[in-house]
Every structure is written in C-alpha cells, then in structure tokens.
Amino acid sequence: MNQAPLFLLGIFAALSTSWFGLVVWPQLQLGQLQPVEIEETGQIYPSARSGLAQQGADVYRANNCAACHTQQVRPGADIARGWGARRTVAQDYLFDTPVMLGSLRIGPDLANIGARQIDDNWHLVHLYKPRLVVENSVMPSYRFLFTKRAIGAKPSLDALKLPDVEAERIEGYEMIPKADALALVAYLRSLRADAPLFEAPLPTKPKPATLSAPSTNSPAKK
C-alpha cells in the first residue's frame, strides 16, 4: 500500500529548496565576511562593541525594543529623512547577535542614533519619561530602569538632569539610572552605520545642511 515514504520524501524535497536558498546559501555567501579597513581613515570596520554597549544590546533584546524600532536604512527616503548617510549593508551587522533589524517603525529607525543624538543625559531622560523631551511621544516610559532616591546633603553626580517641570514634581527626590539604563544608552550611542564602504559609499556631495537639500533628493527617488 505504501506511497507514504515517497510522499514524505517529496515534502522534504519541496521544503528544502527554500531552506538551501535562504539558510545554507547566505551562509556560504556571507559567512566569510570579515571586518575591513576603511580607505579614508585607516580604521577597521566594524569594530567590536565595548563591554558596556554589549550589555546594552542585551537590554535592548530583553525588552524587545525591535518591536517598534528598526535598525536598517533603505536607500532613498530613509536617507533623505536623515536616518543615515548611506544605506545599511551586511557589513554593518557583523558583530550583532542577535541581529535586530526590526519590522515595524512605531518609533524612528535607530541604525544611526549614535550619530544623531550624542547627549547621554537626553537619552536617559527620554527613557525615563519620553514625553519630557519629545512632545506627546507614544513611547512608553522605562521607569523601571531608574531608582528614586531622596536627595541627601548634596544632589548625586549620577542623578538624571531632569527638566524643571519633572524635577519639581518629584521635589526632594532624584532619579538614579540603574546599570541597565547606562548600558542601554552606551549601546544606543554605539549605533552608527556611517563608515564609507566599497559596497555602500557615502554620497560624494557635501552633507545637506538645510532642509531644502533633502527635499530636492526625494522627487528623484519616488
């Protein structure tokens, strides 16, 4: 009676086509990728993250930040928006595990957040209560990354520098970032995919300084 083994073999063969295509072959093509030396600067790219930033990547993963934030710059509109100087390519993710590309942009892309926002305190206040620095932000508060502490004789040096309105609200107390908060900010600061690569060179013309430059870019793309 049995055609069953043959049928199961057929299922196996049919499934293995896409398995070879998207699992095995990328490994053959991309598995040997190595850091490269950037011609202009002589630096090795990408370099491994610092220990603190690596811990921050874990905080990013644990809290599934990728649910709302992508880390990939597509050619065209994303660059015009100022989310990156060039498109992101395989080289940029060489040391990421897991690679958290994300699939939905409820918040902005973060592939170059380390180049766009370099103020640690801004990041910390933003994590603490996003609406303090971004008006009507839809991002939830990450209050659990901070400890509330009564101010002693002198304010602590590592306390958040909060905007006045919030400082008054918690009068007599200060917010101290926990280790996870500092690590997460170190990770965010480490996110920049703007080294000029052979496969993804930077645009040759000078970076647009005003808003008019990107908008001249966009009609050509769409």
Place this chain on the structure above:
Amino acid sequence: MSLSTQTESRANAPAASAEVDASCRAPVLFLFTSALLWLVASGALGLIASLKMHQPLLLVRGAELTYGRILAASSNAFLFGFAAQAILGVTLWMLARLGGTPLVKPIVALLGAIIWNLAVTVGVGGILAGDSSGYEGFEFPSYAVPALLTAYTAIALCAVATYFQRRERDSYVSQWYLLAGLFALPWAYLTVHSLLLINPVRGVAQAAINAWAGAVLREIWLGGAALAVIFYLVPKLLNRPLYSRGYAQIGFWMLLVLGGWTGLHSGAPLPLWMVRMSSFASLLMIFPLFVVAWNLHVTAGGQRVFGADCRVLAFAGSGLVFYLLATLVMAINPLISEAVQFTYYSAAVKHIAFYGAFSMAMFAAIYHIVPRLADADWPCANPMKWHHKLAVAGVMLVALPLAFAGWQQWMGLLDPSADFNQISRTAMRAYRITTIGEILWLAGSLLLVGNLVKLLANRFCPCAALASCTAESNGGAR
C-alpha cells in the same frame, strides 16, 4: 461519513468513526482545551500591550510588563500555545479519521501535550523575565526549546504512525497539508535553535534564517493547517465531492516550494538576489491561491446548509475569505513594498493572516470535532453564533484601522522633511481603535471557552449528569 476520495478497495475495513473518535478523545480534547486557554492568555496580554499605547505611563514600574516583552509573550503564546496545539489536535484527529484507523498510542500524545504546555509556560515566562531570544516569531529562550521539541516529537510520531497504519489507501488533500506542517514546524524551529540560538551564524545571515523560518511558519504551517481544515469541512458539510484532486495537488506542492521563500523585503541589508527571489516567489503565490480558490468554489457549487453545520461552515468560510485576502495582499506586496514596509499596513496583513484566516479555520475545526470526540452536542447554540460575529468584527476592527494607519504613515513619510513624531501620532489615532477589536476578539474567545467548559462538565463530570440530559436535549432542540 466517508469522503468521496475514499476508494472501495480496502486491505482491512476502516475502523468505525466512533472507535476512531474514542481513541482520540483524551489527547485531542486536552490539546483543544489548553489551546483555547492559551488563546485567551495571549489575547489578555495583547490587550495590555494595546492599552499601553493609550497611556505610556501605564504599568511602568516592572520590567516584566514593558510593551515589547508583553507583545512578544502574546504572539508566542498565540503561536505555540494556541496555534500549535490546535493544529496538533486537528492533525491527530484528521489523520485518524481520514485514515480510518484509531489513533496510535494516544497516551504518548497526551503526555507530549502535557509537556508541551509546560514548555510553552516556561517559554512565555522566560520572555516576560527578559530572556527573549530576540528573533521575531521565535522569542522563546533557548532553555525552553529542547522540552518543546521533545514534546512535539512524541505527538508527531503518534500522528505519523497513525498515517502509516491507515486503512484507507488513498490520501486526501487535508492529510497532505497536515503532514507537511507536521514536518515544517520542527524543521524551522530546529534550524532557528541550532543556527541562531545555540551556535549563531554571523551577521545578517541570521536575518535571512529568521525570515525563512518565519515564512515557513506563516505560509506552510499556519496557512497549510487552515487549508487542511477548509478542504475537509467544505466538501463534508456540503456533502459534495472535492472538485479536483489534480488542482489540489498543484496548490499543495506550489505552496510547499514557494512558501519558505516569501519572507524577505526590499531594502533589507542582504544580497540583492535573495530579495529578488523572495519577491518573485511572493508574486508566484498568486497561482496556488487561484487554484485553491477555484477548486473550493466549484466544490461548494452554491450549496447551503443549516443548523449547527451552518455555523461551523460560517467559520470555515470566513477563514477562507480572510486566507484568500491575506495571501493575495501578501503576493502583491513586493510591488508596493518600499512604501508600506515598516508601516502598520504590514501589521494589518499579518493580523488578517493569523487571526482572520488561521484562527477562524481552527475555530471551525474545534466546533466540528469536539462534539464528535465528547459524543455530546454543544450545550448552547447562541454563543457560537455570537462568537462568529465577535471574531469577524474583532479581526476587522484591528485590521482596518491598522491598514488606515499604515496608509497615513505612507502618505506622511512621502515628505522627508515632515516630523516623524507627528506622523507617528497621527497614525496612532487610528491605531488606538484596534483596542476595541482586541476586546471583541477576546470576548468571542471567552464564549467558546465557556461553551467548551460547559460541554466537558456536562459530559464528564458525574455530578452534572442530570443537568447534562437537559442541556443536551436543549441543544438538540436548537
């Protein structure tokens, strides 16, 4: 009771339906009940996540209830708590019924189902505790996976052994889809486990693997199971033979070959040929879609049924419509991918596929199979009717606002100088309507759970024996 594809030439006479049902009773009822409880848990978690979109300062003291974690916990509870167990229950019962043979080793399947639930609990707990793997759709921490795969193997072996011992020589299209799914899930998960969790490959090859496994899960495992149920119920309830076995074969093999390719999108930081292949495969999905739709259309042939079967068919029919819609939209996605990717539009399509197509088909299967297993009618007919209405409304009230919000994002993002935060907030207005949809969906699921608990209590709890008589006669009267 026999399907038209079954032949007269038999080595042994097929077992009686009652005997088959009795052999499936314990494991399949257990799988269905726990599947539905996970569905409710997933819905409740999803609702909390949804509420946080209204109020960013809600539940912010604990890391466990942060938005990203609840969302991942909810979707994994849906996939591996609800979907996997519903599919396994359907697989065990259908392979036994269509094969005309009692289920092999039901006790092993039952044990497997119990371990599976423990493993899913550990996995969901792990995600909430911050141990998520970080790979979309496979967020369970690596320590939950071995138990998960062991439990799955136990249940799957029972299913395959049952298939090999079948007494009906010819196989039916539902069996093909279910067997393919039975292999596809562990293959995908084993690939994720070994190449992403245990010994991660370098760089973006991870993203390709994640996309492949996700596509296999979505297209072949969930989509295939939905089709298996629809292909089983439509001819059966309408009492008409399947129009074409050849068409069914074309649809099946094309889905199997193409399904895994469809996960990538344009602009991904991957070699261009991969993205092109993926887009091409997505477009080709039009063909199996058309073949399936035509086959079922001719099979149904404008027939109507009434009574309880009618309501089961309503679920199966809604499932089919949503399946066709989701697959069609996904197939043409590469054409508009650049504009809609990363917007709520893609979330809308995913919602239609998971909740519209797949879940509706599973509800149809559960409503059809449980009375046969328990040998008792559903105690109340009204909740079933209401469940259908609530479920359809729930899916629409999530998918339509999401699609609209996606359209707003698309339009907003056309202007590169427009403030992203402003665009996000505009889209958020429509997005917030989805909370209503989630509540309706959850209410519908609770109706099914209530009905099931009542049925099981009436049937199996001796103290309720008297009540069961009246309840059954009531059910019969309807």
